[in-house]
Amino acid sequence: MQLQVEVIHQKPLYNYVLDYIKSKNFEVVLSKYHEKSNTIRCGDPHILIEHYKEKLRKIEKQLAKARKNKAQEQTKIMAEYASFEVKETALRKNFFRFNKFIKENGEKRERGAIKMKEEKEAIKKWEEKTNHLKGLLDKLESIKNVIDDAIRKHKIYENFFMKCCGDIFKQPGEIVERYELLLETRHTLLERQNNILMTLENFKTDLMRETEAAKLVILGLNTRIFNLQERYENSRYKSTVNENIIVDIYGVAGEKLEEITETKLTVNEMFMSINKTDEIVR
Known part of the structure; x- marks a missing residue:
């Protein structure tokens, strides 16, 4: 069995220095993290349990406060809900009165709108009338300026007239008064002439009306005379016919009377002959 010997490679010295610096930096960062997150950097579980119990008590206090x-x-x-119900009940009770108030307010608003419209129309009419009067005033002022210019132009004639006719007419106004008097007299005469002509026209109209009425009466009388004459002719003709009929009747009656007389005589003769025959027979 061969033994494996781990060979530790040695690194340069500056690499070890870098590793040490990195480890220190990591510990600093880790300590700052625990400070920010309010955690305990400890490996003892009892301390951690007490820490979490304390956190639990704080949370329970916050929960009780929240409850x-x-x-x-x-x-x-x-x-607030009870107050709202009271207000709602009062509002329901006052609903009809409030509705009436709204209706009256609406009517007042409509009347106000109508009145405002009428006032605007009146203001518009007054503005139009004012503008018309302003235009008329400007026109009259222009006419006045024209008249003033004419007076200034004819001033020389006035002076000449006063020199020539100063003995008869003292002022130009007297000529105007005389002219107005003549116009009034002419107007009076024209009215009188018109009245006379109107009277003549009325008389002529009445005469024509009476003439037409007389013509109608005469025409009616002529028509009546013609009708009476026609009736007379008809009656005369009928009387002639009736007379002829009577004459014929008289003629026929005479003939019948003669026949009856002859018949009577014949019957009488026959009766007499029969009587004679009876006497002879006896």
Whole structure:
């Protein structure tokens, strides 16, 4: 049996120095890790058990505190829930009144909107009227400027008129008054003429209406006379026919009377002859 001898290769010295430095650095990093993670770097199990028991007691205290907080929060929530139920009951009781309030508020809002619309329309109309009046004012001012220019241009004629007709008319306003008086007189005469013409037209209309009425009356009378004449002719014709019929009746009656008379005479003669015959026979 051969013995195997492990040959340890020696490394250079600086490699051992590097290994030592690395091991020291690892221990420093490991100690910092235990400090941060709050763990105990110890190999004794009793110490570890006590450490974990202490952690368990802390956790139980935190759990009891959390349960207490939860119970308080639950109590608070139940109180809020009861208050909410009371408020809900009150809200249900006041629902119809609140609905009525909402309805009235809506109606007021609609009336307010209508009133606001009307006010806006009124404001718009007033603005349009104001703009129209402003335009009219500008137009009147332009007319005034034109009139002022015309007055300045015709000032020379006024001066000439005052020099020539100053004895008759003291001021130009008197000419205007005279002109207005003449216009008024002319207007009065025209109204009188129109009234006279209107009266004549009315008289003419009445005359034509009366003439038409008289024509209608005459036409009606002529129609009535024609109808009466026609009826008279018909009656006359019928009377002539009736007279002829009566004459014929009289003629026939005379003939019948003659026949009856002759028959009576014949019967009488026969009766007399029969009587004579009877007497002879007796």
